[in-house]
Amino acid sequence: MRFNSTTAALTILAAAMGTALFSQIRPVQAETVLSAEAETGSVMAVEAVYAPPQAVSTGGMALPDFRTIVRENTDAIVKIEVVQNAREVTAEQGQQGGSGDPMEEFLRRFGGVPRSGSPHGMRQPEQQGMGSGFIISSSGEILTNAHVVKGADEVTVRLNDQREFKAKVLGLDERTDVALIKIEAKGLPIVQLGNSDGLEVGEWVLAIGAPFGLDYSATQGIISATGRELPNESFVPFIQTDAAVNPGNSGGPLFNTQGQVIGINSQIYSRSGGYMGLSFAIPIKTAMGVAKQLESKGFVERGWLGVAIQDMSPALAKRFGMEKPRGALIGDIVPDSPALAGGLETGDVILTFDGQQVKKSSDLPAIVAATPIGNSAKVEVLRNGKTQFLTIKVGKLKEDRVASNTPVQRKDESALDLVVADLSAAQRSQLGIKQGGALVTQVKPGPAAEAGVREGDVVLEVNRAKITDAQSFGALVNKQPKDESTLLLIRRGGGSIFLVVEPA
Numbered sequence: 001m002r003f004n005s006t007t008a009a010l011t012i013l014a015a016a017m018g019t020a021l022f023s024q025i026r027p028v029q030a031e032t033v034l035s036a037e038a039e040t041g042s043v044m045a046v047e048a049v050y051a052p053p054q055a056v057s058t059g060g061m062a063l064p065d066f067r068t069i070v071r072e073n074t075d076a077i078v079k080i081e082v083v084q085n086a087r088e089v090t091a092e093q094g095q096q097g098g099s100g101d102p103m104e105e106f107l108r109r110f111g112g113v114p115r116s117g118s119p120h121g122m123r124q125p126e127q128q129g130m131g132s133g134f135i136i137s138s139s140g141e142i143l144t145n146a147h148v149v150k151g152a153d154e155v156t157v158r159l160n161d162q163r164e165f166k167a168k169v170l171g172l173d174e175r176t177d178v179a180l181i182k183i184e185a186k187g188l189p190i191v192q193l194g195n196s197d198g199l200e201v202g203e204w205v206l207a208i209g210a211p212f213g214l215d216y217s218a219t220q221g222i223i224s225a226t227g228r229e230l231p232n233e234s235f236v237p238f239i240q241t242d243a244a245v246n247p248g249n250s251g252g253p254l255f256n257t258q259g260q261v262i263g264i265n266s267q268i269y270s271r272s273g274g275y276m277g278l279s280f281a282i283p284i285k286t287a288m289g290v291a292k293q294l295e296s297k298g299f300v301e302r303g304w305l306g307v308a309i310q311d312m313s314p315a316l317a318k319r320f321g322m323e324k325p326r327g328a329l330i331g332d333i334v335p336d337s338p339a340l341a342g343g344l345e346t347g348d349v350i351l352t353f354d355g356q357q358v359k360k361s362s363d364l365p366a367i368v369a370a371t372p373i374g375n376s377a378k379v380e381v382l383r384n385g386k387t388q389f390l391t392i393k394v395g396k397l398k399e400d401r402v403a404s405n406t407p408v409q410r411k412d413e414s415a416l417d418l419v420v421a422d423l424s425a426a427q428r429s430q431l432g433i434k435q436g437g438a439l440v441t442q443v444k445p446g447p448a449a450e451a452g453v454r455e456g457d458v459v460l461e462v463n464r465a466k467i468t469d470a471q472s473f474g475a476l477v478n479k480q481p482k483d484e485s486t487l488l489l490i491r492r493g494g495g496s497i498f499l500v501v502e503p504a
Contacts, residue, residue: 064204069259070218075160075189076135077253079210080144080167080181082152084127132209132252133157133181134191134261136288140165140183141295143287144251145266146172149179157183160216171294175235175302177266178287179251180294191253194260196283199226199239207243207265207279209252219244221279228280229362230267235302235369237362238280239263245279254281263287289370302369304397306337307344308495309361315500319487320349321385327351328361331489332496342379342392346489346496347464349382368394416477416486416501417446418453420470431458433491436466438473451501453490460496461489 131148135141142157149155155167165183172179203223211217221243228238241254245265254263263281270276293300312325320329327349333339344350350358353367354377371377373396380389419442423433440457443449459467462476463486480486486501 064220064257066206066218066220066257069206069255069257070208072259073134073191073208073253073255074216076191077160077208077216078133078135078142079158079215080131080133080142080148080251081156081158082129082131082149083154083156084129084151085153086126130210130213130248131250132248132265134251134253135188136190136193136291138186138188138190140185140188141170141291142167142181142183143264143291144179144181145264146174146177146179148251149181150174155181157181159188171298171300173290173294173300175300176282176286176290177236178264178282178290178294180291191261192259193284193288194256194258194262196239196262196285199223199256199262199283201225204257205241205243205262206255206257207241207245207249207252207281208255209245209249209265211244211246211248213248217249224278227360227363229360230280235366236282236286237366238267239283241279241281242277243279244275246275286366286370301373302397303371303373303375303394304338305344305364305368305392306334306339306395307350308332308334308497309350309364310497311361312349313500315485315502316487316498319485319500320347320382322349322382326359327382328358328364329498331498332491338392338395343390344379344381344392345383347383347498350379351382351387352380353377354379369397416448417444418442418448418459419444420459420473422470423458431491433458433460436460436468437491438467438470447501447504451488451499453488453499453501454492456492458491459488460491461487463487464489 129148129152131144133142133144133148136143149169150172152169155169157165157167159165165185167181167183170180170182201223204220205223206218206220208216208218221241223239224242225240226237228240230236230238239254239262243254245252245268249265252265253261254265256262262284264284264287265279265281267280268275269278269280290300307328308331309328310331312320312322312327312329314325316329317323317325330339330344330346330348330350333344333346350364352358353364354371354375356363356367358364358367368377371394373394376391376393378389379392380387418440420438421441423431423437423439427439428434437458437460440453440455440459443453443455459473461467462473463480465476467473467476477486483503485503488499488501490497490499
């Protein structure tokens, strides 16, 4: 599935809906959208006795009866209301287009509500929003989405029996869009947690939440895909479903037919901001691993390897001597990283990590992130057509690194319908390339363009032979038989990728 920002928006099931939206429900207001950015273990012992629903037969086909799930779990599902107080916006923030607050950005871009209460845009008014959540301990711990409570000055939880409590945010993690909040209460009903590892496409699921503020709405569907990778969401192998979820369902539970929570409803794929058949939930295993750290220390630490990876396409798999595409191909290794210290090399294909299969590149970040920092992980790699095992001590993930852009300088060396140039000292400094490489200054129509080569890329290798300069690039490419594909290692921004250029 390809996500095109010009034709559709990957949207948060918006928590920051704003007072204007819920004063009256109107179709145009219901089309509000907000772009989303969104570990393993368990946090609390959850004990529940549950009788699975009986199947209902319709015309010879057995369908699940979700009535028991709704009846037994409604009291453990909550509605969350949030308030962000009015606040001043500095002149600099006003000139830059806002305070950067998620609620304000939501209303400004999509809600049709003015950004501030003053003519000069220097004061942000009080803002309100809502979402859903579910109770995971009888003493008041509740799971929801980070985007539901982020930036809130006041969080109110309303139970099914109409009791209301002020909630404390114990911690939130924007990378996974998970938040743990707590209310002061005892003897609360709790949900039963399931296992999100063994899910299969086609399983029935049930979502319960407060879409558009309509409390305790239940919708059913099936699992459409598992381990779904979304743009800019490296740490969550999303569950894709076709259960109808909408703004306000954020943070609500996704149940299996045994009445167990297997996910947290988090995002939708939509052109209008409303349900269009593609919903995404955070696996409960991932969420509970995050919740455990949020409960104990209020933030999340993640394992770090220090590699830039990519999927193995059929063409790449063939070049690397594999029967079928699998694993994560290393295109670059960060200096002074655990990967470098552990002996990983550019061109290695990681097949397993710490005993877990790496079927595609998107599997690896979540596996590594969930590995305890300091643990020694056994890593199976394919190198030069042979498998071998390495032991790597997992490091700690730091702040995101910023990719760099390179100014283009035209020169005259050309091959593969590419024009390349030697790198200047300034470009090498900016890109962090000490030696070798050839800068792509022009990509002409042809196989290289079709393979994905772009202007500004730096070619580091041709068929695993290192490039010293533009001239060596031309010499290596011109030696390549015209009926064979060419394997390029490309440096792009802050990382590297392999591309296969098929013969014309």
